[in-house]
Amino acid sequence: MTSFSADERQLLDESLQNFLSEKYGFERWQQRSGPSGDQYGSNEWRQFADLGWLGVAIPEEFGGTGGGLTELAIVMAAAGRHMVLEGLLGTVVLGAGAIELAGTQAQKGDLLPKIAAGELRLAFCHSEQDAGYARDYVTTIARPVDGGYALEGRKAFTLGAQAADLLVVSARVGAADGPVGLFLVPRETDGVSLNIAPALDARLGAEVRLSARVPGSTLLGRADVDRTASIDHLIDRAAIAVCAEACGAMAEATQNTIEYLKVREQFGQPLAKFQVLQHRLVDMSLACEEARAIVHAALEALDVGAASAQRTVWQAKVQTAQSARFVGTQSLQLHGGIGMTDELKAGHLYKRLCVCEAMFGDADWYLKKLSQTLPEHIRARTQDDRMKPPEVA
Amino acid sequence: MFIRSVGSDNRLNAFREEVRQFCREKIPAEIRRKQEKSQHLDKAEYDAWLKLLGEKGWLTGKWPKEYGGLGWEPEQFLVFEEELGKAGAPPLINFGINLAGPVIFTFGNDEQKKKYLADIAKNNTWWCQGYSEPGAGSDLASLKSRAVRDGDHYVVNGQKTWTSWAHWADMIFVLVRTDATVKKQAGISFLLIDMNTPGITVRPIIGITRHHHLNEVFFDNVRVPVENRIGEENQGWTYAKFLLANERLHSLSFAKFEAYLAKIRKALDVVKDGGRPLSEDPTYRRKLAELDVRMATAKALMADQLAAARTTGSPPMMGAAALKLRGTELQQSILQMGLEVLGRNGPVYQDLALEQNWDGEFVGPDVSAGLIYEHLYRRAATIYSGSNEVQRNIIAKGALGL
Numbered sequence A: 001m002t003s004f005s006a007d008e009r010q011l012l013d014e015s016l017q018n019f020l021s022e023k024y025g026f027e028r029w030q031q032r033s034g035p036s037g038d039q040y041g042s043n044e045w046r047q048f049a050d051l052g053w054l055g056v057a058i059p060e061e062f063g064g065t066g067g068g069l070t071e072l073a074i075v076m077a078a079a080g081r082h083m084v085l086e087g088l089l090g091t092v093v094l095g096a097g098a099i100e101l102a103g104t105q106a107q108k109g110d111l112l113p114k115i116a117a118g119e120l121r122l123a124f125c126h127s128e129q130d131a132g133y134a135r136d137y138v139t140t141i142a143r144p145v146d147g148g149y150a151l152e153g154r155k156a157f158t159l160g161a162q163a164a165d166l167l168v169v170s171a172r173v174g175a176a177d178g179p180v181g182l183f184l185v186p187r188e189t190d191g192v193s194l195n196i197a198p199a200l201d202a203r204l205g206a207e208v209r210l211s212a213r214v215p216g217s218t219l220l221g222r223a224d225v226d227r228t229a230s231i232d233h234l235i236d237r238a239a240i241a242v243c244a245e246a247c248g249a250m251a252e253a254t255q256n257t258i259e260y261l262k263v264r265e266q267f268g269q270p271l272a273k274f275q276v277l278q279h280r281l282v283d284m285s286l287a288c289e290e291a292r293a294i295v296h297a298a299l300e301a302l303d304v305g306a307a308s309a310q311r312t313v314w315q316a317k318v319q320t321a322q323s324a325r326f327v328g329t330q331s332l333q334l335h336g337g338i339g340m341t342d343e344l345k346a347g348h349l350y351k352r353l354c355v356c357e358a359m360f361g362d363a364d365w366y367l368k369k370l371s372q373t374l375p376e377h378i379r380a381r382t383q384d385d386r387m388k389p390p391e392v393a
Numbered sequence B: 001m002f003i004r005s006v007g008s009d010n011r012l013n014a015f016r017e018e019v020r021q022f023c024r025e026k027i028p029a030e031i032r033r034k035q036e037k038s039q040h041l042d043k044a045e046y047d048a049w050l051k052l053l054g055e056k057g058w059l060t061g062k063w064p065k066e067y068g069g070l071g072w073e074p075e076q077f078l079v080f081e082e083e084l085g086k087a088g089a090p091p092l093i094n095f096g097i098n099l100a101g102p103v104i105f106t107f108g109n110d111e112q113k114k115k116y117l118a119d120i121a122k123n124n125t126w127w128c129q130g131y132s133e134p135g136a137g138s139d140l141a142s143l144k145s146r147a148v149r150d151g152d153h154y155v156v157n158g159q160k161t162w163t164s165w166a167h168w169a170d171m172i173f174v175l176v177r178t179d180a181t182v183k184k185q186a187g188i189s190f191l192l193i194d195m196n197t198p199g200i201t202v203r204p205i206i207g208i209t210r211h212h213h214l215n216e217v218f219f220d221n222v223r224v225p226v227e228n229r230i231g232e233e234n235q236g237w238t239y240a241k242f243l244l245a246n247e248r249l250h251s252l253s254f255a256k257f258e259a260y261l262a263k264i265r266k267a268l269d270v271v272k273d274g275g276r277p278l279s280e281d282p283t284y285r286r287k288l289a290e291l292d293v294r295m296a297t298a299k300a301l302m303a304d305q306l307a308a309a310r311t312t313g314s315p316p317m318m319g320a321a322a323l324k325l326r327g328t329e330l331q332q333s334i335l336q337m338g339l340e341v342l343g344r345n346g347p348v349y350q351d352l353a354l355e356q357n358w359d360g361e362f363v364g365p366d367v368s369a370g371l372i373y374e375h376l377y378r379r380a381a382t383i384y385s386g387s388n389e390v391q392r393n394i395i396a397k398g399a400l401g402l
């Protein structure tokens, strides 16, 4: 449950918008986003911490301000709007989340305050090459050895892994059918190698190969607890955080397109005067509103721990992916040639939206999950159902 | 309805076989290797391949025989293009063959035909298209670059933009304003300009692909001989529209679509979900089936429109615009599916892998950089050659009389 009032949320949002529009402008973004640019600006990161964004969802006893997922979503939406390059998701949503869910009291006391203070950056290296979006597919193994574990495996491309201090690595403890544990592996460990690459939206990340020995203290919590359910929950939280990010990016893309069509003249009038383009802008705005509304519903469902929360998250990811695609492609289309250049925010927002659409599962994947778990009242009746005696009210 | 035959022509089978064999034997190994990796070709590599086609006469297969062409019917060109695509030949980027040439042999004088056509046919000259300006995109006729008569020269000032491959070009054809006092369409002339003329500056524009192929072209007191004008002064809009109709027809290349699909199928085998390849997933099979239906429909539409053109003598108005619309929409849907498949891999976009000397390691399937490059680049397919909104306006006015 969150401890933020509406006023406090408003203040948080204002601090984000003020700082990011002043200090995180597009020109600076362009300088920093190249492959050799300083994408994980240590300066920026410290300021994010000072402004209280990094500890927003960390409990007060561990140096945070005790907000919930809704507060994180406010941060992520601003990050989407301004295309923040740093790994907020990996550190604040997934990294801190993993420690909170699986860590011992001592681990929480040691690590969470450092995250809130901007001293520790994390990346969540769970997915594997052959996993795709499946959340329970783990083949990396952690074999107990003297004083710790030998980690063997390969983790799929993870944004921000190249700059993280600690990688949160999932691995089966003991054997291929062992419980899934979460390990905090320092990136600089011998036997951890990274293949760094840019994502579509220019943010860097890395594929991670592990053939490393780590001390027992790197395991979060106890060795005999299977973390599959926690990971599932964490990915739901991350998925909705990415939806919030997409909501920010699509609102920005829509607003920029509206502004552009008001000033771009062809045929002796602003393009915004053409009714067919007005309708397109209306549909883009509606797509933004729809995504925002269902993401909001999912955030509140998660924050109060509603039984239907997971379904709502999945529904929100589907809608957000569809909205993102419509808004992204139409924003490019309506900008014409200028939208196809690297010089305008439109193209970069499009690419960011493509990444958001894919992360943690696209619309097709969630629709499949939803169709496999339809609640009884909306399911088509099967042969078995028809054999059942009618229910008596 | 259903009157004209639209069946395929078996007489082209021998030709098809000939193209296949030519490609097997003649595509240089290095080009083939780069094409497989979707790596960018440099100008010399394009030239080498296009020259081979030029020697064979195929580059200008569609041109009338009197201008050095082979007088192919559109069907024969389609077979040609399809086989090039299947063989992994480089794309036919050619503003000379498809755009400048036909304008010159249709509206140019004998001197101009003699001077330019042979070099275009042999690929001795690269051409680029100087139509769009910062203020004149969809409303092309509002262009502002002007040409002022000075003896037997025009003095050209102004700016063109989005000029594809201008940095490689020897020649540019431009629309310029020669009379600012009349209705905007009535004061335009069509000039052919040597890119080496003093006063021309080309500046690169980097695309969302992070690659350079677009440019701005600036004209600062560029002196152009009056003999480089096509047709009459102030009649340029007529020639410009003729060229645009050709351009629209060329924006559709089924061979390219097949090549994308081949890469997507490759990715479907490699990319997995929960340990199973996506090729086994009914969702993606259904998508392939849907794209296949749309491809079959687009091909049928093309055949139908060509049959109509044969009987009436000119390409129907609806035809070119309809094919451009549906063709580019289909192209983007195919490339959208590509991105969906690669989404499980980040999606990572290793654009540097498309450069010649890249020696890095792929993250994910090796087809991904090429597919994502095309995905990004072809977001422009619904913008260039007359945006799809403009095509709808054309159909609304021209075909439906609204």
Ligand SMILES: Cc1cc2nc3c(=O)[nH]c(=O)nc-3n(C[C@H](O)[C@H](O)[C@H](O)COP(=O)(O)OP(=O)(O)OC[C@H]3O[C@@H](n4cnc5c(N)ncnc54)[C@H](O)[C@@H]3O)c2cc1C
Residues within 6 Å of the ligand: A264, A266, A267, A271, A274, A276, A277, A333, A334, A335, A336, A337, A338, A340, B128, B129, B130, B131, B132, B134, B136, B137, B138, B139, B161, B162, B163, B164, B165, B214, B380, B383, B384, B385, B386, B387, B388, B389, B390, B393
């Ligand atoms: C990759 C690429 C390559 C290109 N290559 C060349 C080249 O080699 N040579 C060259 O000369 N040009 C080239 N172009 C330019 C291209 O022809 C123009 O981009 C195109 O004509 C659109 O003009 P614009 O970009 O100014 O968009 P605008 O005309 O400003 O249009 C912006 C948006 O408004 C819409 N719109 C405009 N008018 C209307 C209307 N009346 N009704 C409804 N909607 C409308 C458009 O459809 C578009 O979606 C290229 C463009 C791209 C992107």
